[in-house]
Structures are given as structure tokens and as C-alpha cells.
Amino acid sequence: MPELPEVEVTRRSFAEQISGAQISSVFLGKPLRWPLGVAPESLVGRTVLQVRRRGKYLLVDLDRGLLMLHLGMSGSLRFASELPPLGSHDHFQLTTTHGLLRLHDPRRFGAVMAFGGEDDSFAIKLLSKLGPEPLEDDFDFDAFKKGLKASRLPVKQLLLSGKIVVGVGNIYASEVLFLSGIRPTTSANKIGPARALKLHTAIREVLARAVATGGSTLRDFSAADGNAGHFQLEANVYGREGQPCKVCGAAIKMLRQGQRSTFFCAHCQKP
Known part of the structure; x- marks a missing residue:
């Protein structure tokens, strides 16, 4: 699943190029997770002002309203002056005066939604709890520390929930907990101030590094310009079950938390 770094990399890879473009046509394929919400032809003639991000949502501001995009489990965007003919997994395309913006989503868990603005009730529902x-x-440390103290969830589950910080998905949760020296199963309220500060710092460092390296390409993720990510080549624990820890040499372990794979070093990460 594309996580926050991949979504931010995607945004940066086409935001400047599409800014100022006028929509000339809209293609809508098979149904996605949520409906577009308007007739596709009603978007024709509108102008793209900018592309923002909130969590894993891309917000395409138009001169009238906005489009909200989510890449779901397997979605990716491409933006180019020309693209190959539409395929069976291409479910949305904007043709603009600056190029084509296409959503490719084999599993169709992604979405493209049109709203009059962020004050739309469904937009508020999606964004307000992030x-x-x-x-x-x-991303204030004191508020983050209080959020940890208020929860009895295992810390990795709390990070994935998006309640105290948005966008720390499965890959990066394993990585930030390793850098913090915290076992993923540790109850969040058992984490003291010193380790909470390490975790807060690690979240910033890992996600910034992931964005700088183009995100993680584990299967077929690529940015809107077609470039793959390289952060997975630097991973300390994620996807390295049985391999030696880069710090202590102990074998990296894997466990399941909430049906998601968690990777950690039992020697370096303490309960």
C-alpha cells in the first residue's frame, strides 16, 4: 500500500507540471472505493490551481471545488504529455492542457472524489480525524507524548491508527520503532519521556528520508513521472526476517499484529 512518503513523492512528481492546466475531458472507468460524486463532464473547463496532501489524500484544488484522490492498496498515478492506450486497470483520467493524469488501480480500493470544497460533509468525515x-x-512533541500516555494499545498499532500522527504506515512503523529501540508490542502508555522523544525524532527522520529517496517500491509503486522508490534498500528491519540486524547481528524477527507483518530486532528493541 502506498504510504505517506509515496503519496508525497507522487504529489511532488506532478504538482508543478499540472498547475494552471485546464481540464478538457474526464474518463471514468470501473467503480472505485467511493464514487466521483458528480457527472464527469461537469469537471470540463475547470482549472487546476495546486495539488496538496493531507495524510494519504491528494487534494487537487480547482478554480471551482476540488478533487480528492486516494491510492488505496495498489493505486498509482501517472502524469505525462502522452500515455499508452487506457488499460483494464486504468479507472480515471483527466485530460488537461498540460498533459494526462491517470489513476492505475488493479484492486480498485482507491478513489477519486469531487467536492465543492473541504467543508463538504464527506470531506470533513475523511479528513477531520487525521x-x-x-x-x-x-507535530508537537508534548501532544505526541500525551497521546502515547493516553493509550494502552501496542505502540505500533497506535502509530498505524493515525490518531497521534498521520501517515506512519506499516513499513515505516517498523523502521521508526527500530531506530527508537522500542519493541512493537510495547503498550504505548509504558513509553517514558526519553523514549517518546526518540520515537518522535525517528518518525520525522525516517519519513523525511523516505521522501528524499522516492519512497518504497516493494511491488510496482512508481511516482507520477514513472520513477521507482529506493528506501526499501535502506530498511533496517522491514522485510528482513531471518537476516542479521545491521547493528547487533541478531536475526530479525517477524510477528503479526492486526493482520499486518511487523519486523523487529529482539536484542536492540526493548519492551
């Missing part, structure tokens, strides 16, 4: 952005100034 935690602070980890790469922004509002």
Missing part, C-alpha cells in the same frame, strides 16, 4: 502531519511544525 492526526498531525509528521513533517510539519504542528
